[in-house]
Structures are given as C-alpha cells and as structure tokens.
Amino acid sequence: MLNDQHSSDVPETKGNGVRNLLFAFTVLALIAVAVRIYLIHRERVEADKPAAAAAAPSYTDDQMIMPRHLHQTDVKDAKELNGKRMWVYAAGQLNAYPATPTHMDYAHPGPLLLGAEPIDVVNFIEGKAPASAFSRVPKGDGQVFLLFHRPSDPGKLWGTPVGFKDGKFYTFYLDECFFYDDPHTLYKHWGEARWKAIDEHRAEKGMSEMQAQLALGQVSKPGPGAPGNRTVVYDNDGKPVTMTFVKDKAVTVE
Incomplete structure (x- = not known):
C-alpha cells in the first residue's frame, strides 16, 4: 500500500504563490479605489470653483464714441434739424446741387461734400429725381432733399438728397451721412x-x-x-x- 500521508496537502511553494497573488490583487484593487476617489474629489473641487471672470473687452478710444442717431421716420422729423449745423460723415458720397427754397437742380451737380465739412441746415423739401440723374440715394416714389448753406459761402443755397419715399413710408440716410455734433470735439483725442x-x-x-x-x-x-x-x-x-x-x-x- 502506497504511503499517501501528504496526498491532500498543497505544496508549500504553491501555497505561497497563491497568497502572493491574492495580496497583489488586493493592492491593485485598493490603488484603483484610491485613484477613483481622488478623481471624484478633484472633479467636485473643480466644479465648486467659481467661474473665471471673462476678460473685459478691449475698446479703442474711437470705439468708445457713439455718435448720435436720430432715426427720422418722416419729413416732420427731419425738419427738427432746421437751423442747426451738421458735419459731413459720408465724405465724397454726396454732391451738392444748386437749389431754391422749393427746388433742387439735379441738372447741374456741384461739388462733393467733404469729410467733416460743416453745413447749416435750412429746410427739407420733397421732389422727384430725373430718370437720367445719378443718385446714391434710391429714387423711390420721390426723394427728400436737404437744403443747406455752406459756412464758406453762406449766401448760396444748396441741396442734396438724403432720403426717399416708398408709398407712405420714408427712409432717411441722415444718420449715416452726417454728424450731429462737431467731430473735432467728438474725436479731439x-x-x-x-x-x-x-x-x-x-x-x-x-x-x-x-x-x-x-x-x-x-x-x-x-x-x-x-x-x-x-x-x-x-x-x-x-x-x-x-x-x-x-x-x-x-x-x-x-
């Protein structure tokens, strides 16, 4: 009969290997748990931080200046400028035309209105542009003419188109074409x-x-x-x- 005294025992070296393997798995599991806890903690800390203040936008001195706009909707609105001085913004875009108190002469275009040039408003009248006339302002069903004096020649009356009528509605370009305040003061810097x-x-x-x-x-x-x-x-x-x-x-x- 064979001697089977140790047949059910695990060899010592094998037992040590199993224990070491279990220990290694345990350590790895603990490390994984610790890393997970750290990541969760970091996410919560980051979430609790106040949002970084947005950088204040940077503007130039020119961008800080907002010239006035008056948003005229009819001739009555425009006539509130009668007797006031304006300065040309749309330099080289508008011609001056000889005018009378009731008519602007498209047939004889005069000089271009130059940048920052002052003009003294006299009145606004309505009229039609000839079909052949060049105009940067749409002709529509009729145009609105600005009558004015140039301080360099106050005795002569000039006109220029500044708006048009389409049915019952008016569109004006005064805000786009003129300063209502002296640009030499607005941009004194x-x-x-x-x-x-x-x-x-x-x-x-x-x-x-x-x-x-x-x-x-x-x-x-x-x-x-x-x-x-x-x-x-x-x-x-x-x-x-x-x-x-x-x-x-x-x-x-x-």
Missing part, C-alpha cells in the same frame, strides 16, 4: 495736427482708416484683409491715393 490734415484733405502716415475716409472720402477699393490691416485705394475725387494699414495705422501713402 486725434490731436490738432491730425485734424489739420483731415480738414485739408491730405493723407498722412499714421492715420486710421476712419481718419483717411474723412480726409479722402469713402469712395474706395479695399484690398484683401480685415479693416485696419489691408491696402485701400481712395478715389479722392478722381485723384487716387493708395494707403496700406497695419493695426489701423497707415504705414504707406502713395
């Missing part, structure tokens, strides 16, 4: 030297696009790129000027 160049309608290095538009007119051909970082050719009443802007400062004038 530009300095006297810059304003002297604008009023003399000269382009200079260092000008912004807005300053260049007031100096040379809004009729232009911009090249590729965002405003302030591109090359713009200004018509300048038939005497083209090319300006290249970087960070809204003219770096070349040709």
Whole structure:
C-alpha cells in the first residue's frame, strides 16, 4: 500500500504563490479605489470653483464714441434739424446741387461734400429725381432733399438728397451721412495736427482708416484683409491715393 500521508496537502511553494497573488490583487484593487476617489474629489473641487471672470473687452478710444442717431421716420422729423449745423460723415458720397427754397437742380451737380465739412441746415423739401440723374440715394416714389448753406459761402443755397419715399413710408440716410455734433470735439483725442490734415484733405502716415475716409472720402477699393490691416485705394475725387494699414495705422501713402 502506497504511503499517501501528504496526498491532500498543497505544496508549500504553491501555497505561497497563491497568497502572493491574492495580496497583489488586493493592492491593485485598493490603488484603483484610491485613484477613483481622488478623481471624484478633484472633479467636485473643480466644479465648486467659481467661474473665471471673462476678460473685459478691449475698446479703442474711437470705439468708445457713439455718435448720435436720430432715426427720422418722416419729413416732420427731419425738419427738427432746421437751423442747426451738421458735419459731413459720408465724405465724397454726396454732391451738392444748386437749389431754391422749393427746388433742387439735379441738372447741374456741384461739388462733393467733404469729410467733416460743416453745413447749416435750412429746410427739407420733397421732389422727384430725373430718370437720367445719378443718385446714391434710391429714387423711390420721390426723394427728400436737404437744403443747406455752406459756412464758406453762406449766401448760396444748396441741396442734396438724403432720403426717399416708398408709398407712405420714408427712409432717411441722415444718420449715416452726417454728424450731429462737431467731430473735432467728438474725436479731439486725434490731436490738432491730425485734424489739420483731415480738414485739408491730405493723407498722412499714421492715420486710421476712419481718419483717411474723412480726409479722402469713402469712395474706395479695399484690398484683401480685415479693416485696419489691408491696402485701400481712395478715389479722392478722381485723384487716387493708395494707403496700406497695419493695426489701423497707415504705414504707406502713395
């Protein structure tokens, strides 16, 4: 009969291996639990943190200025400007035409209205533009003409179209074409030297696009790129000027 005294016992080396394996599994499980607890804690801490304050938007001095808009809806609204002074914003976009108190003469276009040029409002009248007449303002069923004096020639009455009628409704472009307050005061931070160049309608290095538009007119051909970082050719009443802007400062004038 064979001796089977130890037939049911696990060899010592094998028992140690099992115990070591169980210990390793236990340690790994504890580590996994600890990592999970840490991740949950971190998520909760992050969630409880106050949201970071959004960075305050940065505005230039020009962007901080909001010229007044009056939103005229009829001729009566427009006539509230009678007797007041306005300054041209839409430089080079509007012609002045000889006028009488009741008529504007489209047949004899006069000079362009230049940037920041002052005009003294006399009245607003209605009339029709001839079919052949050029006008940047739609002709509609009829136009609204602004009658005014130029301070440089106060004895002569001029007119220019500033709105049109479509059925019973009027559309005005006064807000888009004029300053109701002196731009020399609104933008006094530009300095006297810059304003002297604008009023003399000269382009200079260092000008912004807005300053260049007031100096040379809004009729232009911009090249590729965002405003302030591109090359713009200004018509300048038939005497083209090319300006290249970087960070809204003219770096070349040709």
